[in-house]
Amino acid sequence: MRNLQDYPLIATSDFTQVCQFTCFQNNYGVLLYNRKSETAVAFDVPEAGPYLEALKVTGWKLTYILLTHHHHDHIGGVNELVAQTGAKVVGHARSAQKLGFVDLALESGDCIDLNGLEAKAIGTPGHTLDSISWWVPDANMVHTGDALFSLGCGRLFEGDGEMLWASLNQLKREIPAETLVFCGHEYTEANGRFALSVDSKNQTLLKRQQDVLKLRANDKPTLPSTMAQELATNPFLRVDQLDIRQSLDLVDASDADVFSKLRQMKDNF
Numbered sequence: 001m002r003n004l005q006d007y008p009l010i011a012t013s014d015f016t017q018v019c020q021f022t023c024f025q026n027n028y029g030v031l032l033y034n035r036k037s038e039t040a041v042a043f044d045v046p047e048a049g050p051y052l053e054a055l056k057v058t059g060w061k062l063t064y065i066l067l068t069h070h071h072h073d074h075i076g077g078v079n080e081l082v083a084q085t086g087a088k089v090v091g092h093a094r095s096a097q098k099l100g101f102v103d104l105a106l107e108s109g110d111c112i113d114l115n116g117l118e119a120k121a122i123g124t125p126g127h128t129l130d131s132i133s134w135w136v137p138d139a140n141m142v143h144t145g146d147a148l149f150s151l152g153c154g155r156l157f158e159g160d161g162e163m164l165w166a167s168l169n170q171l172k173r174e175i176p177a178e179t180l181v182f183c184g185h186e187y188t189e190a191n192g193r194f195a196l197s198v199d200s201k202n203q204t205l206l207k208r209q210q211d212v213l214k215l216r217a218n219d220k221p222t223l224p225s226t227m228a229q230e231l232a233t234n235p236f237l238r239v240d241q242l243d244i245r246q247s248l249d250l251v252d253a254s255d256a257d258v259f260s261k262l263r264q265m266k267d268n269f
């Protein structure tokens with residue numbers, strides 16, 4: 001049995017805390033706790049076991065499960081977690097069509113009241129068509145699923161580069177810089193190696209990758225990051241930067257074309 005020391009809690013506002021833990025090899029489980037309502041929200045459920053253990057150790061009561069997309073490594077544990085907790089499952093209407101267990105189907109732009117905490121569903125298609133980033137302004141956090149990673153972004157399984165670029169550009173416009181960014185996977189170190197290959201003069205990125213290497217050497221998470229950190233270091237949000245465009249020999253191309261080229265290069269990196 002693990003104890004609370006195994007679950008360092010991240011204070012995201014004066015009344016919310018996040019418990020983040022590993023599922024499978026490199027997926028993250030994320031629980032957001034609201035001290036005012038004394039209830040918790042889960043973001044995706046790769047597997048139920050780690051969630052049940054984290055809920056037991058923290059003593060938190062789970063009431064909602066928010067889905068970021070339909071991939072099995074994000075939803076595989078939903079049924080078991082619902083059976084054990086009675087939590088309601090919330091997801092994109094497209095996810096609801098695919099999965100049999102979504103209680104509340106939302107569209108991009110919809111908001112949901114999670115026991116007094118408002119979450120906004122920002123449709124961020126590209127990795128899949130049903131991708132949602134969940135923005136919870138009062139908890140100062142966004143969970144971007146497999147759309148935006150720290151120093152990277154998701155692969156294009158169901159959409160194209162133009163679509164995912166539009167999605168990430170919306171996050172750029174809408175999410176305040178100080179917002180904490182949580183996502184589906186611990187891919188930061190490999191993402192950082194690619195980022196440096198196309199943005200080698202970026203001193204903030206160099207420093208970030210040094211920090212990432214230290215964290216990973218100590219088996220520590222590199223998440224959450226912040227929107228400000230991603231804007232300064234994530235090449236997929238920086239396609240307008242001349243240094244990156246020059247390294248791709250695409251100085252005059254559209255942002256979407258630079259993005260698509262970056263995504264293609266990362267696939268083969």
Ligand SMILES: [Zn+2]
Pocket residue numbers: 069071127146
């Ligand atoms: Zn995925």
